[in-house]
Amino acid sequence: MNTKQTHQILILILLIINIVITAFHYTDNFINFSNYPAPEWMTPQSVYQSWIILTIIGITGYIFYCKNNLWLGYICLSIYSLTGMLSPGHYVFQTTETFSLKMHSFIWFDFIAGISMLSFIIWSGLFLKE
Secondary structure, eight states: OOHHHHHHHHHHHHHHHHHHHHHHHHHHHHHTGGGSOOOTTOOHHHHHHHHHHHHHHHHHHHHHHHTTOHHHHHHHHHHHHHHHHTGGGHHHHSOGGGSOHHHHHHHHHHHHHHHHHHHHHHIIIIISOO
16 A cells, blocks of 8 residues: 555545544534524524535545645645534533533544544645645
8 A cells, every 4th residue: 555545544534533523513513502502693504504514525625635636635624624623612602511521522522533634634735745
């Protein structure tokens, strides 16, 4: 297996992890919308709609990456990584004492997954100079 294939597998693993974790978090957000603090304009429907749109952007980024259109891939995957990295934004709208352990777990697993994705993109683009 060459280095390019190894990187494609690594980014696929990170993408799958992100999709699974964000699916759980966003589903919980949708089902228990009243328990999650959010801006006034946000609705339960906007939660799942944003997950679908951002996930499509992430998958598109992976396809670009595999087809050697790296910068479009990096841009799409960076945008997708925001699905997790912005999860601690919940804490802006409410104190942490009101969150359950499940909610904290979803928020932080989502954040870690998003940071992992962005870290790979930075490493791949800046240090490997793919």
